[in-house]
Amino acid sequence: SSWDQPNGPKIIQSLLSTHSVAQTANAKAYELMSNLVGLCELVRTTGNRSLLKPVLIAWDDIVRRRMYITGGTSLNEYFQKDYYLPNEGNVSETCATVTWLQLNLQLLYLTGEPIFADVAEKIIYNHLLAAQHPYSATFCYFTPLSGYKRYTSEMNCCVSSGPRGIALIPTFAYTLASKSICVNLYNTGIASLPLSPKVTVVIHQRTLYPLDGGVELNIDPSHPVRFALSLRMPSWCPKAVASVNKGKPIAGKPGTYLSIYRQWRQGDRVTLRMEMPAVLIKGTHTNQGLFAIRRGPLVLCADEALNPKLRPITMAGLNANAASELKPARRTGTGAIRERVFAAPGFMLERQNGGAVKPIPRTVFLIPFAEAGATGGRYSVWLRAPS
Template sequence: NRPGVQAWIGEHVGKWLHAAVLTWQNTGNPELRAKIDRIVSELIATQEPDGYLGTYDFPTRWTMERERGWDVWVHKYVLIGLLSYVSGTGDEGRGTSENELRRKALDAACKAADLILRTFGTGEGQLDLMERSTHVGMASSSILQPMVWLYKATSEKRYLDFCRYIVWAWEHSPHGPRLLASLLSHGDVQRTANGKAYEMMSCLVGALELYRVLRDEGKEDEGKALLLAAQRAWDDIVENHLYITGGTSLGEHFQPDHHLPNDGAVSETCATVTLFQLTLELFRLTGEVKYMDIAERTVFNHLLAAQHPNGDRWCYFTPLEGQKNYRSDINCCASSGPRAIALLPTFVYTFDPDGGIRVNLYTQSELNLPERGMRIVQETAYPYDGKVTIKLQVSQPKEFALRLRVPDWCKEALIAVNDESPKRVEHGYCELRRQWRNGDVVKLEFPMDLKVIIGTHTNEGKLALMYGPLVLAVDERFLPEGIDPLKAVTVTSEGKLPVKVVPVNSDEALWEGEKVFETEGILLTDLQNRFKLPLTDFAHAGAKGTRFAVWLPPHNCPLLEA
């Protein structure tokens, strides 16, 4: 129905399609595929003769009315949804009806994009894309990403030209955000445009997509500024605007350096998801391990913390202390979160140009490569346990490099092939190049202990605890009745902390296999009262509505005293 009941309500169908197609690619679920096909058909049926696929009525199209105008933004996500369907559901073995629907989806995407091209630009009668946008042009201009996708799908130069127009308008429109000029000069995301995290990072994801296309076409010099700006933004976010849990932003904006309070409007889920996307894009372009280290931290901590363990609700903001507010309404974050979850299988394993295979994330998984006569099976309880077994099945001996990530939190890992003696390896990618045979086994061990993190800036004088990649929290759910997790309890902090990973009683567990990390705790109201303190991982803290805290008050911590 037009107009939509809310200004950016049209984004949800595109976000859903993106997540659903990624999920179908990984699962092959026929019921999900049928639903995807139905949604695509219904979406295409709403398109107007001129190509319009938004949710605004005619008088308010492309205007700044109705909550400051999100019409182009809506089209961005519609295009992402349609183009995900086109690129992600191709299967020559399927019937002609599915292939015909893919053709119709691409035609609909082209018609909608062509309407955008006719409407915005520098020609006579055209509108300034930056002016018809909230957040200093960044909302509308984030359509850069699907415009690049459309160029890749069609090879039609007009879409590449429009991408170039967007980059030009960033810098030269009187309403533009000056993304490149700002990031290349001072590299401070808080001082770039209006500091809106989600929209800025969305633009940078599109910039990296454009850089890849230009590089692949031999025009890398034209795109170098796009890559460098995104790298500088990412470096600034990680250095100055990143929570220990891998989330970013406060009140949806980047704040002054290190202003990262633990409660309130912490790390909008849309920002968490888009930081994850930006990080993955930079990894795919550079292969640098630092990007995958942050991706892991975000996934196991802030991303999963935003979703309720039963999967049906999401937090808009996810604080590091207090209570989580899981919401059941359809909002931007509830639609963004599943996209990141669906992206997870795409980076567990990646492929290098020399035919090598990277293992980036440790999780129970299988990689099936029938075209290479190969299957890789990963067995592990990671991140609760640091032992990983990787089994290779190959149709015939094959020589290639298996590159295994040693995370940044691990000082030294042990890696052994078959019955060979284990070797010690440090942070980075450990390359195992050999002729692999059927039945070969690689065993890894990442020693896991409780690690005390000393707070700085906002958390000066406090401490946090990590176990491997997991940020831990004190949760009221596991404390004696009447104990305040925000003020009254901490760890003893005397030497190396003991830890024991134990399952939660089945009648109390959020999910089968839930675990807690037992260590020695102390009540600040009674320093002689030491007790067995169960810590939970941040992802599950507060899932039953209880209060929790990541950063704890210290007691007799030599590191703090030093």
């Protein structure tokens, strides 16, 4: 194929031998991943599943060595050396974030494996939505985990990629297979799904996800019909329980689909409860000595606009119990970001009169990364760990 022409970049051969996207072609993130999206299309067209092998090698390499905890990838538009994930600067070009989402959706469609929906969820609720201003149509070209967001409406590649990425979200929220409907992404909405030429199933979903793990689904088939409703159990979720019409609870297993096969009739109601604990993430490699907090699928972030006593935010830290003690907080910070705030015990490194720098106990106020920096201030996902 043209991927392996004699004077070409030999993308397939290179991935099979180096197992590294950073050592393949010119390592430009969105270009390389666009080629892999094309390879997935070729698998679908030809049925030649051996072409999936280099794609899965690239996927595994990105997930293990080149993906930020917020789902983004690349620095200065290129894949970098192993585990090199600086938080400031030209992090995750929005074109790369969107192409990485496309690649995960392709792999979900071709394999049906929920791990690809897990990564897609991580990208969407964190890095992709972080690239767009929460209350306008402006987008960032790069979206660092620490620093400032530079939203713009000028015409560039990322300002056009970003909306295309967001437009992809509903396309995979539900997927259809023979005699089954998969629910891949939780959010409030209505879907009308053609299960067969004769039967349409309308699903009304109500939830506060991703802030809350409770989901209600009304299942309304046009005729009574047998099929499996397969609910994705996110891999971050330690415990999830579903029930139909308030019947016997059915436990789900993280990282799988919980499938309920039965005859569905109009008015059936499924309730799902996913536990949504906050977890402390300990930094490694370029984040050695730093902590971050993830709550359910959302990576949290400290924004200076909510933390006037933590300036500069780069001198602030989280205690070891910051995740277990995380509480919802009412904070009247500036403008639009006063909802969805959490408080965690932490500290600020302050210089004392004598000159020594000491940690002073402080509450750290956190919001989802997607909303941080929206008022123009500095923010940081990774904060200092106690020394």
